[in-house]
Amino acid sequence: MQLYIVSELGPEDSGRNIVDIIFKSSWLRKDGPLYKIERILKVHNTQRTIQRFEDCRDAVKSHAHASTRKEPRSAADGNELLRFHCTTVSCSLGSRGSTSLCSNIPGCRVCTIIRHGFHAKTLRLGSGSNEIKGVRTTASSGRAHDALRCFDQRRAMLVCRVIAGRVRRGQSDAPEDENDSCSYDSVAGAAGVYTNLDDLAVLNPKAILPCFVVIYKVSEP
Numbered sequence: 292m293q294l295y296i297v298s299e300l301g302p303e304d305s306g307r308n309i310v311d312i313i314f315k316s317s318w319l320r321k322d323g324p325l326y327k328i329e330r331i332l333k334v335h336n337t338q339r340t341i342q343r344f345e346d347c348r349d350a351v352k353s354h355a356h357a358s359t360r361k362e363p364r365s366a367a368d369g370n371e372l373l374r375f376h377c378t379t380v381s382c383s384l385g386s387r388g389s390t391s392l393c394s395n396i397p398g399c400r401v402c403t404i405i406r407h408g409f410h411a412k413t414l415r416l417g418s419g420s421n422e423i424k425g426v427r428t429t430a431s432s433g434r435a436h437d438a439l440r441c442f443d444q445r446r447a448m449l450v451c452r453v454i455a456g457r458v459r460r461g462q463s464d465a466p467e468d469e470n471d472s473c474s475y476d477s478v479a480g481a482a483g484v485y486t487n488l489d490d491l492a493v494l495n496p497k498a499i500l501p502c503f504v505v506i507y508k509v510s511e512p
Contacts, residue, residue, distance in 0.1 A: 296334075296335040296390070297332040297333060297334050297335065297384070297390050297392070297405065297504060298332065298333050298335065298390055299330055299331070299332055299333075299390055300331045300332065300333055300503075306333065306503075307331050310331050310450060310503045310505065311328065311331065313373070313432075313450065314328070314432045314448065314450070314505050314507075315432075317375070317430070317431035317432045317433065318431070318432050318433040318436075319431050319433045319434075320433040320436075320437075324509040324510060325509065325510050326436075326507050326508065326509045326510075327507060327508050327509075327510075328505060328506070328507045329386070329445075329506045329507055329508060330386075330505075330506045331503060331504070331505050331506075332384075332390065332503065332504040332505075332506065333502070333503055334405055334501050334502055334503065334504060336500060336501070336502075340408065340500070341500070343497045344452070344454070344497065344498065344499075344500045346497075347369065347454045347456075347495055347497050347498040348368065348369035348371070348454050348498075349369075351365050351369040351370065351454055351456035351457070351476055351498075352365065352366055352367075352368075352369055354456075354457075355456075355457070358457075360457075362457055365456050365457055365476075369454040369455075369456055369498075370454065370455040370456050370457070370458070370476075371452060371453065371454055371455070372452075372453045372455050372488070372491075373450065373451070373452065373453070374428035374429060374430065374450075374451050374452075374453045374491065374499075375428065375429045375430070375431065375432050375434070375435035375448060375449065375450060375451070376404075376409075376426070376427070376428050376429070376435060376448075376449045376451060376499070376501075377429075377432075377435040377436050377438060377439040377446055377447070377448050377449070378400040378401050378404060378439065378446070378447050378449065379399065379400045379401065379439070379441060379443055379446065379447070380399060380400075380401045380402075380443075380445060380446060380447040380506060381393075381399040381400075382399045382402060384399075384401065384402060384447075384504075384506065386506075392405055392406060394406075400447075401447035401449070401504060404449065404501060405501060405504075408496055408497065408499075409426045409493075409496035409499050410426070410496055411424045411425050411426055411494070411495075411496050412424065412425075412426070414427055414492060416478065416479075416480030416481070416490045416492060417480050417481045417490070420480065420481075423478050423492050423494075424494070425477070425478065425492035425493050425494045425496075426492065426493045426496050426499055427490060427491075427492055428451065428453055428490075428491050428492075428493055428499065429489060429490055429491070430486045430488050430489050430490075430491075431486075431489070432448055432505075434489050434490070435448060436448070436509070438490070444508050444509055444510065445506070445507075445508050446506075446507060446508075446509070447504050447505070447506055448504070448505040448507065449501045449503070449504055450501070450502055450503040450504075450505065451499050451500055451501050451502060452499075452500045452502055453477075453491070453493055453498060453499050453500075454476070454493075454495075454498040454499075455476060455477045455488075455491060455493065455498075456475075456476025456477060456498070457474070457475050457476050457477075458475065458476070458477050458478070458479050458488070458491070459475040459477070459478045459479065460479045460487070475494070476493070476494055476495065476498065477491050477492060477493045477494060477498075478491070478492045478494070479491050479492075480492075
């Protein structure tokens with residue numbers, strides 16, 4: 292029995308049209324590169340993965356209710372957001388109708404994420420910012436594309452549900468104890484042109500649930 296399954300969304304699927312619109316409308320890059328969507332896949336997460344995600348939501352809500360700070364979004368739904376994460380695809384996933392996850396190519400990050408979930412890495416959200424350990428997500432597909440430093444033309448864009456929880460915004464919002472990461476659930480980068488959450492590092496990888504995968508190719512204009 293295959294535990295990790297993706298299925299292709301065809302032109303007749305309303306979900307495909309919605310994901311297509313979300314991807315295209317948030318590209319926001321008039322000067323290129325040009326892109327072409329090959330396939331849009333739906334991720335069928337295991338019940339265990341979904342339960343871990345919901346446990347993260349419950350923990351954030353519980354903390355928000357107990358906190359003296361007012362966090363209405365966190366208290367309501369864990370401050371759930373729709374976010375993007377771009378990664379590499381080194382196998383035939385999405386090609387010629389293939390929906391099988393590879394297991395023999397260590398460099399294929401998209402299959403690894405779908406199989407095992409995200410993993411926190413040490414990263415910076417901008418020049419001069421402190422190092423943090425988390426998973427980088429973005430508010431737009433174009434920003435996520437730029438954040439992936441590679442020359443691969445074929446890429447995978449993960450469209451994810453994220454429990455952002457309490458967001459730390461800049462150094463002025465930092466806790467007195469720099470080792471106290473428990474007081475925040477995510478860290479925002481510098482405010483962007485379109486939103487103040489262009490970049491968001493999620494500290495708990497289990498708080499990110501990949502829902503769709505857009506397989507696309509880029510070419511310079």
